Amino acid sequence: MALEHVAQGQTRFFTPGVAPDPRGILLGRYCVMTFPTLEGAVSWFRLYSSEAALDELLSNLTITKCKTALGSREIVVQIPAVSSYAADRAARLCRLVGGAIYTGTAKHFVKYRDDRSPYGYDAVDIGTMPATTDFMVHGDEFAQGYLREGDLPFGRLLFRLSIRKLPGGEHLDAEDRADLFLAVARGLSEGIIRYLWRNRVEAQAGLFTPGASSAFDDHSRDRGYMLIRVRALPERILALFLGTPGIDVFRPAGASAAVAVGYQHPIDLASCSSVFPGDTFHVFWPGDRVDVLPGPIALSDIADLTRVDLELDRPKDPRPHGGGPIESIGVELKLAAAMGPPRRVVATLIALEHGSRLKRILFALPPVSLRGHRVAVTERGILVIGSENLDVIPLGQLLCELTPGLLVPLGMDVVPRVSAEVLARALGHQAGVVTVFTTVGRPFQIGEGSFSSLERRSLAKLEVQQVFVEDFGAEPAAEAQVINDAVGRFALWGFPDAPDRKLLPPGK
Amino acid sequence: MARTHVRDFLSRFVRPLVAGGEVHIGSPIPADDVDRWDHELGDATVELVAVDEARHAVVSTLVCRPPAFVLDVDELALAAGLHNALFLVHPRAEEWSVSDRVRREIIDTALAQVGRPLTHNRTRVIARHALLHNLFHLTRRDTTVSWWTGRARFQGQTPSRRLTSWKNLRRVREEFTDVGFDELLAVPDTAPVVATLLRRTPLTQLLDSHPGAPPLHWEDAVFLLRDAELARAVAYRLVPDAAPRDQITGPARLAAAFEQMLERTPDEADVRAVAAFLVHLAALFCFGELGLREPGAKSPLISTVLAAEAAGQRPRGLVTLFALSGALAAVDPRIATPPGIAALPALAARWLVHRAQTAELLGDAVIDALAARLRRHLRFAPRDPSDAVTLPDPAAPAA
Numbered sequence: 001m002a003l004e005h006v007a008q009g010q011t012r013f014f015t016p017g018v019a020p021d022p023r024g025i026l027l028g029r030y031c032v033m034t035f036p037t038l039e040g041a042v043s044w045f046r047l048y049s050s051e052a053a054l055d056e057l058l059s060n061l062t063i064t065k066c067k068t069a070l071g072s073r074e075i076v077v078q079i080p081a082v083s084s085y086a087a088d089r090a091a092r093l094c095r096l097v098g099g100a101i102y103t104g105t106a107k108h109f110v111k112y113r114d115d116r117s118p119y120g121y122d123a124v125d126i127g128t129m130p131a132t133t134d135f136m137v138h139g140d141e142f143a144q145g146y147l148r149e150g151d152l153p154f155g156r157l158l159f160r161l162s163i164r165k166l167p168g169g170e171h172l173d174a175e176d177r178a179d180l181f182l183a184v185a186r187g188l189s190e191g192i193i194r195y196l197w198r199n200r201v202e203a204q205a206g207l208f209t210p211g212a213s214s215a216f217d218d219h220s221r222d223r224g225y226m227l228i229r230v231r232a233l234p235e236r237i238l239a240l241f242l243g244t245p246g247i248d249v250f251r252p253a254g255a256s257a258a259v260a261v262g263y264q265h266p267i268d269l270a271s272c273s274s275v276f277p278g279d280t281f282h283v284f285w286p287g288d289r290v291d292v293l294p295g296p297i298a299l300s301d302i303a304d305l306t307r308v309d310l311e312l313d314r315p316k317d318p319r320p321h322g323g324g325p326i327e328s329i330g331v332e333l334k335l336a337a338a339m340g341p342p343r344r345v346v347a348t349l350i351a352l353e354h355g356s357r358l359k360r361i362l363f364a365l366p367p368v369s370l371r372g373h374r375v376a377v378t379e380r381g382i383l384v385i386g387s388e389n390l391d392v393i394p395l396g397q398l399l400c401e402l403t404p405g406l407l408v409p410l411g412m413d414v415v416p417r418v419s420a421e422v423l424a425r426a427l428g429h430q431a432g433v434v435t436v437f438t439t440v441g442r443p444f445q446i447g448e449g450s451f452s453s454l455e456r457r458s459l460a461k462l463e464v465q466q467v468f469v470e471d472f473g474a475e476p477a478a479e480a481q482v483i484n485d486a487v488g489r490f491a492l493w494g495f496p497d498a499p500d501r502k503l504l505p506p507g508k
Numbered sequence: 509m510a511r512t513h514v515r516d517f518l519s520r521f522v523r524p525l526v527a528g529g530e531v532h533i534g535s536p537i538p539a540d541d542v543d544r545w546d547h548e549l550g551d552a553t554v555e556l557v558a559v560d561e562a563r564h565a566v567v568s569t570l571v572c573r574p575p576a577f578v579l580d581v582d583e584l585a586l587a588a589g590l591h592n593a594l595f596l597v598h599p600r601a602e603e604w605s606v607s608d609r610v611r612r613e614i615i616d617t618a619l620a621q622v623g624r625p626l627t628h629n630r631t632r633v634i635a636r637h638a639l640l641h642n643l644f645h646l647t648r649r650d651t652t653v654s655w656w657t658g659r660a661r662f663q664g665q666t667p668s669r670r671l672t673s674w675k676n677l678r679r680v681r682e683e684f685t686d687v688g689f690d691e692l693l694a695v696p697d698t699a700p701v702v703a704t705l706l707r708r709t710p711l712t713q714l715l716d717s718h719p720g721a722p723p724l725h726w727e728d729a730v731f732l733l734r735d736a737e738l739a740r741a742v743a744y745r746l747v748p749d750a751a752p753r754d755q756i757t758g759p760a761r762l763a764a765a766f767e768q769m770l771e772r773t774p775d776e777a778d779v780r781a782v783a784a785f786l787v788h789l790a791a792l793f794c795f796g797e798l799g800l801r802e803p804g805a806k807s808p809l810i811s812t813v814l815a816a817e818a819a820g821q822r823p824r825g826l827v828t829l830f831a832l833s834g835a836l837a838a839v840d841p842r843i844a845t846p847p848g849i850a851a852l853p854a855l856a857a858r859w860l861v862h863r864a865q866t867a868e869l870l871g872d873a874v875i876d877a878l879a880a881r882l883r884r885h886l887r888f889a890p891r892d893p894s895d896a897v898t899l900p901d902p903a904a905p906a907a
Contacts, residue, residue: 483533
């Protein structure tokens with residue numbers, strides 16, 4: 001049997017069902033690992049789960065007991081080759097525990113890459129496979145056929161393994177104590193809850209009964225217990241709980257399982273959480289006991305579970321209090337001399353007969369002073385509102401602003417001095433409306449849409465000539481289209497020989 | 509056979525070939541006609557000036573001061589050879605009455621016409637490119653006319669009015685198909701002519717290409733990289749402001765040609781020039797990302813084109829293009845980084861991001877393999893500072 005080293009950039013292989021991945025490494029759809037014993041396979045799972053997630057492999061993972069043509073038996077683990085990085089990790093760990101790894105897709109699996117051939121191996125003389133073999137692996141010096149004898153589902157393997165006692169595993173640091181589960185016997189639950197609440201430990205509790213595994217179980221005996229989830233459990237309380245009969249402490253392993261404190265499952269349960277059905281929660285007890293609780297577990301805050309003392313013989317009725325109607329206290333609004341410092345002038349109300357003076361001032365003012373001013377002509381006068389200080393127009397009644405859009409004469413104030421919001425509500429003043437108080441007559445309102453720019457209003461309409469822009473860019477080239485002209489029947493008549501006939505080999 | 513004047517050839521074939529329009533293909537042109545046309549050029553000043561002005565407009569987007577062009581027998585022969593190659597896909601040349609011997613004579617004539625000497629002269633290279641810049645974009649509109657009792661196909665010809673009249677009564681239907689370079693000039697008869705022709709215009713091969721075109725032979729084109737203005741024009745044309753896959757198409761093509769070059773025995777200076785040019789193209793990718801909102805963010809261009817899930821769609825040469833800088837760093841660090849990149853701190857930062865991302869996506873094995881191939885050609889020997897620089901002796905004055 002001969003294996004060839006795969007070269008960089010090689011795309012064609014003798015082995016069926018393999019192809020180069022983006023790094024150029026030969027890879028099939030699956031990797032197959034062979035172990036002489038089941039312990040080797042378990043060791044591989046243990047190592048792999050501690051380094052990476054088994055979940056990504058579980059969709060196509062199979063564990064098979066196989067027999068060779070010579071009658072020896074081996075355990076074959078087949079995983080999907082999701083990437084060459086995952087396959088590299090699997091290969092490294094497989095060789096570490098004494099196994100061998102191959103890659104392929106269906107029947108033929110060839111040795112996965114190693115240090116001697118970084119792009120992998122290709123089996124050059126693949127012959128016909130005997131009918132009695134299910135698949136064949138091609139190694140350095142051999143080709144081995146295998147016959148499948150039986151499958152071992154990964155889930156069953158997981159639950160057959162016993163959790164192991166960890167030396168010093170009861171001592172948890174603060175990070176490990178951040179989230180723990182307590183399984184408390186029914187008789188102790190009320191006291192434990194009160195104890196936790198008194199010590200200000202954040203916890204939630206729920207009552208659970210494990211699913212019956214046998215029809216011969218004693219259903220009259222209540223096997224349920226209180227499951228309490230505690231956060232940041234102090235170390236002294238943890239030590240107390242670990243030493244108290246009837247209380248068992250568990251550490252969560254993923255979202256669907258918990259393992260007793262001081263013990264560890266050989267396979268990291270957090271890396272294979274997809275094995276557990278979504279509606280279950282598995283509790284791994286010492287002594288190979290596994291409780292399957294209905295999940296996801298729903299718990300209630302223990303603050304609501306503490307004992308409540310009722311005194312039904314002394315009722316506490318609410319005492320009614322009465323109220324009266326609102327009395328009318330309306331006061332008429334007036335303008336009065338302002339008490340505070342003078343405000344900024346933001347508008348002016350110019351009598352209509354002073355319009356010609358306003359025009360002359362507009363001609364005299366620089367453009368900067370006109371910018372941003374708005375004007376509206378009303379029957380009460382010409383109202384000019386400025387964006388900045390408007391005292392550049394020495395005409396009319398200067399107005400200052402109480403609240404946005406509410407204008408009063410300069411040096412005056414509205415009495416009674418209510419807040420601007422109350423005043424606006426009383427006047428029906430709102431956004432988009434300008435309300436003007438004048439010294440004579442009632443206040444009036446005008447919509448913002450009636451204003452136009454003073455700059456634009458002061459200009460007459462001009463005629464502007466449109467000019468065109470010259471484009472100096474290169475014109476895009478037109479498409480060149482071949483047109484075959486009619487050349488007549490004798491176009492090739494008398495076509496001379498080429499001057500140099502050595503350019504092409506002679507014709508047939 | 510009626511003798512065609514060069515005036516007709518210029519106005520009906522050469523000018524539309526350069527400026528666009530209808531490129532008319534007539535009877536094949538014998539070698540003697542080209543010699544005769546060389547003498548007739550003086551009588552076709554109007555057409556000649558029109559062609560030269562069109563060529564001037566074409567290269568005005570490439571170089572600042574296009575050289576003055578005057579069409580001569582060299583370019584006439586190239587155009588005649590292309591005309592004869594296009595005649596080989598003329599429907600008249602595919603009739604039963606045209607024997608293999610005649611077709612071979614036409615091919616031989618076309619090969620002799622396009623087999624002009626290779627040139628490194630800047631003006632002539634630009635002039636040839638201006639003449640043939642549309643080579644990959646020549647199209648032909650074929651019309652299939654079907655009526656109630658039959659159908660006929662017209663290749664680059666207008667169907668007879670007799671066939672298309674009474675459309676409703678005779679149930680006439682016309683279907684149009686546009687064929688391009690691969691059916692016109694990449695067929696077995698025309699391919700050797702086009703390959704010979706393209707070697708004569710390396711600038712066209714650098715600037716443009718077609719999947720069916722022969723690959724670039726870097727040894728023919730590397731002298732253009734030593735002309736800074738042309739090299740810059742090529743670089744900017746190859747990295748357009750477009751989608752990531754369009755941006756890398758041209759550079760990947762040149763990198764694939766570089767891979768082929770490494771399999772031959774090129775001059776070391778040529779390998780250095782091409783490698784430095786490809787590194788410069790990689791720097792242009794960084795330059796295009798200076799406006800990214802986060803200066804240290806991963807390159808969206810590299811993430812798109814080197815993504816593992818799109819590995820099957822990578823064009824040839826793409827891996828070499830991006831791995832080249834890393835490989836050169838191990839072989840000859842002087843050309844692994846474009847000169848002056850440190851002058852722009854933002855550009856230098858993007859350059860480091862690109863290199864790290866490329867190494868992450870391609871892996872060290874690919875870069876090391878390319879470095880090993882480069883080592884066969886580049887012998888990095890730092891100059892001994894104790895060596896005295898000697899200048900050649902001045903030539904002795906003529907007696």
